[in-house]
Amino acid sequence: MLRGLTTVNYWADDVAAAAKWYAELLGVEPYFNRPGPDGRPAYIEFRIGDYQHELGIVDSRYSPSGPAAGPAGVIMYWHVDDLTAALDRLRSMGAKDHEAPTERGPGFVTASVVDPFGNILGIMYNAHYLEVLGSRP
Structure with missing residues (x-):
């Protein structure tokens, strides 16, 4: 039933700052950027690793149950x-x-x-x- 990892999503209040941090960590820029209604990034995505898995950063405003109080x-x-x-x-x-x-x-x-x-x-x-x-x- 489960065929493989497709996308891992992390949440951030400031997607642009998270994109910059992860770009520095990973050594690659995001390949996808979806702006929100206010024009700020709402979702960005990296392809990384040996299998080009997707790492997405989603604006916390879109969290299905709201942001957690901690990790x-x-x-x-x-x-x-x-x-x-x-x-x-x-x-x-x-x-x-x-x-x-x-x-x-x-x-x-x-x-x-x-x-x-x-x-x-x-x-x-x-x-x-x-x-x-x-x-x-």
Whole structure:
């Protein structure tokens, strides 16, 4: 039934600021920008990673249940080749620790931060991800 990850959405009160922050983090500019009725960005989207997954930033005004009082919800982990270096970079850009690096088993280490816009960003060194990537033609 579930065929693959299509889009992960994060929320921000200031989509333009979030777009700038994530563009710096990811090293790419958003490929899609939908303005709201006031002309400010209401939704922007990046294509990132080995599989060109979509990372969207949505104006918090459009949150289906309103913004959370703090970081909440599902944590989606992005594979990184060097968890320590990725965590250091995120911290240097103003992200705050949410969960310290935790070994989940041989070849699996996770950590998460809260971005400057209140979203939980998970990172993971994942041996299975590398196996799948290596099996692609």
